Amino acid sequence: MSEATNPSANAALFDLTGRTAIVTGASRGLGQGFARALANAGADLVITSRDRKRLAPFEGEIRALGRRAVSLELDVRDLSSITRMAAEATAAFGHLDILVNNAGCNVRKPALDVTWDDWNLMLDTNLRGSFFVAQAVARGMVERRYGRIINISSVTSVSGYAGLGPYGASRGGIRQLTMSLADDWGKYGVTVNCLAPGWFHTEQTNALYQDPAWVEYLCERIPLKRPGEAHDLDSAVVFLAAESSRYITGQTLLVDGGISVGAVRALPSFAPVSSPISKNAPIEKEPRK
Ligand SMILES: NC(=O)c1ccc[n+]([C@@H]2O[C@H](COP(=O)([O-])OP(=O)(O)OC[C@H]3O[C@@H](n4cnc5c(N)ncnc54)[C@H](OP(=O)(O)O)[C@@H]3O)[C@@H](O)[C@H]2O)c1
Numbered sequence: 001m002s003e004a005t006n007p008s009a010n011a012a013l014f015d016l017t018g019r020t021a022i023v024t025g026a027s028r029g030l031g032q033g034f035a036r037a038l039a040n041a042g043a044d045l046v047i048t049s050r051d052r053k054r055l056a057p058f059e060g061e062i063r064a065l066g067r068r069a070v071s072l073e074l075d076v077r078d079l080s081s082i083t084r085m086a087a088e089a090t091a092a093f094g095h096l097d098i099l100v101n102n103a104g105c106n107v108r109k110p111a112l113d114v115t116w117d118d119w120n121l122m123l124d125t126n127l128r129g130s131f132f133v134a135q136a137v138a139r140g141m142v143e144r145r146y147g148r149i150i151n152i153s154s155v156t157s158v159s160g161y162a163g164l165g166p167y168g169a170s171r172g173g174i175r176q177l178t179m180s181l182a183d184d185w186g187k188y189g190v191t192v193n194c195l196a197p198g199w200f201h202t203e204q205t206n207a208l209y210q211d212p213a214w215v216e217y218l219c220e221r222i223p224l225k226r227p228g229e230a231h232d233l234d235s236a237v238v239f240l241a242a243e244s245s246r247y248i249t250g251q252t253l254l255v256d257g258g259i260s261v262g263a264v265r266a267l268p269s270f271a272p273v274s275s276p277i278s279k280n281a282p283i284e285k286e287p288r289k
Contacts, residue, residue: 097146
């Protein structure tokens with residue numbers, strides 16, 4: 001079989017066996033999805049939370065996949081906590097190859113109601129936290145001349161959303177930071193990319209999904225007609241974490257069902273009157289093999 005048609009050659013492109021990864025904010029939600037996807041691809045995991053106890057069941061799940069897993073405490077608003085986490089993670093595994101800078105928070109409010117403290121909470125957690133975690137972990141990567149840093153941003157980094165001013169600013173900052181860090185650390189073999197999810201149903205967004213009218217409105221605006229599901233991010237995070245993505249840096253990959261294309265309805269209906277396809281028919285997903 002030629003290499004071009006050899007499926008195992010393709011699988012090797014995304015094999016993370018022997019790699020070590022940190023996923024911050026892995027006590028729930030998207031962070032757990034990222035950690036699970038990396039573990040399934042072969043990586044050993046450092047997972048973090050502000051409260052280590054919250055990680056126990058998930059650490060067990062990662063170990064059950066046959067990977068090593070270490071749970072560490074991390075508050076990204078506290079520099080000494082960041083420094084300690086990076087040192088303990090390095091001590092646990094000897095070296096760190098992959099960082100998923102996922103820990104984050106949101107306060108949804110009309111701009112006129114946003115307080116000084118709301119602003120500081122979001123910017124300190126999302127933007128300042130991402131920078132100093134990347135800096136702490138990159139020191140070892142730079143020494144070893146290898147690293148994959150994946151900063152989690154959001155579709156709010158490229159579009160304006162009422163009620164998400166400070167959050168969007170923090171996410172836009174992460175997108176810009178990604179480009180600057182890519183330029184800074186590229187010469188050391190460290191790539192820095194940004195993964196920007198669209199609208200996913202997690203604890204952070206749960207209140208929104210209780211309102212069926214809002215969900216219908218959201219789905220109408222998403223070209224693929226549904227919110228994201230945790231597994232929709234698996235391929236993107238593994239792709240950016242892989243050694244084979246070595247020539248990609250400073251980029252933002254939006255995984256958002258297409259909502260960032262900014263499609264505004266130019267016709268009264270998506271489907272022509274003669275079309276047999278209902279405008280609300282769900283898009284069929286490829287069955288998993
Ligand atoms: N859900 C979406 O639709 C969506 C879309 C785009 C981007 N995002 C971003 O993707 C990331 C994950 O989203 P999610 O929906 O899974 O959020 P989530 O359910 O609220 O989880 C946030 C995670 O961040 C951790 N965290 C919060 N503050 C922290 C701090 N000061 N220090 C350390 N860790 C902290 C939390 O851990 P502990 O509380 O255990 O410490 C938790 O594990 C967030 O950055 C979010 O803003 C989400």
